[in-house]
Amino acid sequence: MRKAFAEPFLLINFKTYLEATGKRAVELSQEIERVALDTGVKIGVAPQFCDIEQVANRVSLPVFAQHIDPVTPGAFTGHVLAESVRAAGAAGTILNHSERTLHLHDIEKALQHAREADLLTVACAGTAKLAAAISLAEPDMVAIEPPELIGSGRAVSKERPEIITDSVRKIRSVNSCVKILCGAGISTGEDVYAALKLGAEGVLVASGVVKASKPEDVVMDFCKAVRRYV
Amino acid sequence: MRKAFAEPFLLINFKTYLEATGKRAVELSQEIERVALDTGVKIGVAPQFCDIEQVANRVSLPVFAQHIDPVTPGAFTGHVLAESVRAAGAAGTILNHSERTLHLHDIEKALQHAREADLLTVACAGTAKLAAAISLAEPDMVAIEPPELIGSGRAVSKERPEIITDSVRKIRSVNSCVKILCGAGISTGEDVYAALKLGAEGVLVASGVVKASKPEDVVMDFCKAVRRYV
Amino acid sequence: MRKAFAEPFLLINFKTYLEATGKRAVELSQEIERVALDTGVKIGVAPQFCDIEQVANRVSLPVFAQHIDPVTPGAFTGHVLAESVRAAGAAGTILNHSERTLHLHDIEKALQHAREADLLTVACAGTAKLAAAISLAEPDMVAIEPPELIGSGRAVSKERPEIITDSVRKIRSVNSCVKILCGAGISTGEDVYAALKLGAEGVLVASGVVKASKPEDVVMDFCKAVRRYV
């Protein structure tokens, strides 16, 4: 097992929000890049499949797919191939997001395909127990997101801090080096700071940034919290 | 109901073949475009999601997605949004391919999302009865592909001509203007000619072109058959 | 195509309600049987899989499965085989209920397996268009249930009568003999009467009976409405 990288990591998931589709995916990524360059904080973006190539061509941030399918090259019409995502310029992929869950055995397959295509992996789970279980399959990062808080504006790190500490403990008992992110409801620098304080090594965030009236300001607030913490 | 367009149509599905992934998707599309311009035959290409944007930017052919999900803009991580496909430059989408089937009610939803995003639709079905059923949901085109012949090299128009004639009859009894394609095993101009003769108004083809040693020659053979027929 | 039977038909779906699980499935079926015998109205019951055998052994009503899988005898752990349902005493099966939808091509397969196992079929659809589409696959009965009214207590026959008339028209244009049921929100004899008046030939009902404080009274109310209509 390798450690993905050491510093705190912010991963911004564009989901299928219109505010982050097509040209707006590129523009939002450029705003985020400015903050990353200003503050030196490591940030990744996860646009929709059709936008990966143009985003990867226009910004220096690591780009993540939101999902890949557990398929090999061949006759799989309409599926998302690890190699295709990689060829478009992605550095990694999210897997098993609560909005795009996978069968357990497909998680192992998809992780293997991702590794073979040289993609970093962020495997998601909704509970501490499942986060530990998925860590046994050795993704590069694991993201805890209690589904009931996703998109709620109530941050997991404030509302349910024990989920993070419990997850960190359970994950570390089976995997010493997977990078641990947390997410759900994160919308302020305070939320990010609280998450890092509880043992998370980064955050996964979506609507808190994408649906904000000034996304750049929110990301700046997040990055200042990271700087303050480190 | 509107008629998509009058002339015979060749739709080339790139599936997740490595031969048609990334740069090779662009190159293959450019080869196909040369034949289309030379012969005046209407051809569409269906690359993987991540390649739609670059293909649409580089060739004048209509580009189709291989699938869209029945979702609206919002919190649908890892899904394929009609608007995203459209923003990347696609003119249409395949739906319910036998390698990416949909629940019946999702077909109706996806067709509606496609229409709202101004995408042409090619709904696939494996039997004459299902082709008629799906035609009631009013896609722009319907494609009959008996799953057992897909990728077989044995052309539906030669091996099972009665499936095409039966499909045409059943479809026309419920929908007078949906464009009728057929596919599965098509690999020569003769196969294409036979399909048109049986009442198909175009073909859907994948490995017959993508896995050919000289795809451009195969497409030229197809187009000559179309010219001979018209 | 054969006509299932001529008279109006009430099909009572037990879903996974505890009020209709195990012994209570048998007791509820016996109450319903008393009303059926008293009034001469044709009623079917659809208990959970595990209850089919004991219900079929204890009452003379036709028993329906709530679903079958599109599988053949063999290595399909955890699936519901048509022959198994039949061997337990079922006379028919519901298919594609909005709570257990099927891929389009699986509907055709499951209908065929059901016919081969001599099971009557009730195929469900949520819209008039889909009801017509599914009728092309020739189930014995089709049930229109707008998902938004299921379990609502607001009857489709009162709230959205045009869905029933439109469905009847669209279905009859492609299939002259499939028996047409409607459902969603049906909870009084008035609702049943209205449904029959609009052209439905029966109703599919669940919570309106199963969750009622006196199911027997509700079923009696339904049956009186049928008698009044016929």
Place this chain on the structure above:
Amino acid sequence: MRKAFAEPFLLINFKTYLEATGKRAVELSQEIERVALDTGVKIGVAPQFCDIEQVANRVSLPVFAQHIDPVTPGAFTGHVLAESVRAAGAAGTILNHSERTLHLHDIEKALQHAREADLLTVACAGTAKLAAAISLAEPDMVAIEPPELIGSGRAVSKERPEIITDSVRKIRSVNSCVKILCGAGISTGEDVYAALKLGAEGVLVASGVVKASKPEDVVMDFCKAVRRYV
């Protein structure tokens, strides 16, 4: 965590084999019961849903469902409710069989529903890594079955002994008391003996018994191997 029970356990999965459907499920269970009583070996049977009740009524063996759905009592037409399986007389349930896999988060939910309904759980996995992952969710038993050997007649304990030893090691590093079964290709007493020798505490078997010309003899052969081992 509790230990399910101490002695070796044979679980016989009837799948959807016609040889074990309806009356033949009862007869096969009675044959198996005779061997269990003769030899004192603990054996469970897993018939189809529709047969659970009659099998449980006729034999004293613990009966397992082949699957339950992660649903609660309510509006879940066509689903398999833990309480229903329990009410029919089942003592437990298989979960996540390779022929009926579950999304990771549904495994956790289904395990919880099973526990609440007082059902023993046998969670299946195809690899050592996944077997360990699923053990973190604390089923009563875990069954390793490499999918490529299922139904092959080539026993996992003979063909791939290292999968069993590796699984036992990985599972025990995260869960000290889950009972470990193995399966796939088991068809002789030798296969059973080899499995127990490698650290398995029981076997999961299907075609090796159900499709045998004399199932009773095969089960007797298995039981003698257990007796020899213990």
